[in-house]
Amino acid sequence: MLELPLGRMQRWMQEVVVHPGTVGEAIASARRELPPERLADVVLPSRTLTPAERVEIYQRMYLLRMEEALGVDYPGLQHFLGNDGFRRLVRDYVASFPSRSYTLNRLGDHLAEFILTAPGLRHRAFCHDLARLELGMTEVFDEAETPALSAKAVAAVPAESWPELRLRPIAAFRLLAVRYPVNAYVDSMDRKTHRYPRPRRKDTWLAVFRRDYSLRRLELSRPAYDLLSDLAAGRVLGEAVTTAARRGAGARESQLYRWFRQWMSSGLFAGIESGG
Amino acid sequence: MNLFSLPDLGIGVGLRTVHFGHILSRRPAVDWFEVLSENFMDTRGRPLWVLDQVAERYPIALHGVSMSIGGTDPLDREYLRKLKALAERTRAHWVSDHLCWTGVAGRNVHDLLPMPYTEEALRHTATRVRQVSEILERPLVLENPSSYVEFAASSMTEWEFLSRLGEEAECGLLLDVNNVYVSSFNHGFDPRVYIDNVPADRVVQYHVAGHTNKGTHILDTHSDHAVAEVWELFRRSCRRTGNVSTLYEWDEDIPDFEVLHAEALKARAYREERAAEPLQVVRA
DSSP, X not given: OOOOOHHHHHHHHHHHHTOSXXXXXXXXXXXXXXXXXXXXXXXXXXXXXXXXXHHHHHHHHHHHHHHHHHHHHOHHHHHHHHHXXXXXXXXXXXXXXXXXXXXXXXXXXXXXXXHTTOTTOTTHHHHHHHHHHHHHXXXXXXXXXXXXXXXXXXXTSOGGGGGGXXXXXXXXXXXXXXXXXXXXHHHHHHTTOOOOOOSOOOOEEEEEEEETTEEEEEEEOHHHHHHHHHHHTTOOHHHHHHXXXXXXXXOOHHHHHHHHXXXXXXXXXXXXXXXX | OOTTOOOOOOEEEEOOGGGHHHHHHHOOOOSEEEEETHHHHSOOSHHHHHHHHHHHHSOEEEEOSOOOTTOSSOOOHHHHHHHHHHHHHHTOSOXXXXXXXXXXXXXXXXXXXXXXXXXXHHHHHHHHHHHHHHHHTSOOEEEOOOOSOOBTTOOSOHHHHHHHHHHHHOOEEEEEHHHHHHHXXXXXXXXXXXXXXXXGGGEEEEEEEOOEEOSSOEEOXXXXXXXXXXXXXXXXXXXXXXXXXXXXXXXXXOOOHHHHHHHHHHHHHHHHGGGSSOOOOOOO
């Protein structure tokens, strides 16, 4: 019998549990905390399992749990890569970005960033955009619900004041520019149409937001995206609109009215603030 | 009545996302809900809104998986602050977690990893339980885990460890009778001895659940109906503790709400028949 101090036992067991290889490789890799030949002095066998087989139960469950958690946040990416490809990505990802939070909701926060350098990944740029979109959706899902600006509040603003005002977006709102048709990919999953776009370049601009606790995505034209970005960044309306008009194509006055009507009816803004 | 005068809430089920719509629209006649704390601590979206609605209508108890009470990293004060805030928001009757550790060196492997039952582990855990109870301003309730590994260094049984921990740190016990059964199979002890020797007056809640028998070992999967042996352990324990808040756990392949609730309500019969015959206690 060997009584390891509690801290050392825990370091040893964690190193074994998170090891992506076989249990034999895992036990060997943790030799600094416990020489493999002393395993039976620390872990007892059962009637049916050796000490290594007992530890292996925890080791096997670790990656399954990580895969399941990331699959919840990145269903599109999992679908695109297939189960084997997604499993490999998860294995490599959690080796670089293990969970350091009490919640699994934060596990996938660095997945898009990791994809840029993940070994052996095909269609890397498409996967990166898909992960960015799905991360944006998760963030919007967890944001606070803020009441949208009412038509009454908008009507109460004197026309001459508008150029100097700022529009504050709701909390559950993200803007995203992607280079691949990942919104169409997620759409075909949501709608179960199975008409998945090919991972070919197609610039897309998106607003991801939530209304009445329901997640929504709105495809935007490039000029609309630019204007909405300026407004979300806090530019006063007059300046933002002038800039949009100067950018030219697609930002004519009638177009601007259509955009604003759509954004207001979608509830993208929570408040009007003085530009000063 | 338990040592903490915590009420018997009756028979409850876990609040799970797949049932949100059913619970809000049908308002099922469930006695109470158990809420997985970590699922609601970092969101301000729909899950929290649903929880607020549920907490308005039903009694709530919080149940966590990330406190790592047996871990050797420092206690996560930010986690405990958020946990306390959630308990206050939901007017939770109590807050529970597991006798386990979940990671070291800043990592969380999100598993309920086993403790060696040694004097060192007992002192360490008791100190942390007292600290947590002070921060939460309420006694912590700890659940007996199911485990797949036994340590050669253990100098006492799990039920002895829990009894001494209860005395030294003034904590309550969430007795999971399925976990007792799972561990008894995996480690080869008589589950009746465990049931008959835990401190009955510290039991403030029961868990009942299904598991998966792999032949060589049993996995605590919460994926099925409970087997007859688990219900029998529940009945046996109720005869010592009296009626205590009981919850049915189902976390994998979760069925429709009515199926889950019907499984939970099986507990009623076992609770009612508890006094029918005298208990032959099996001593350790």
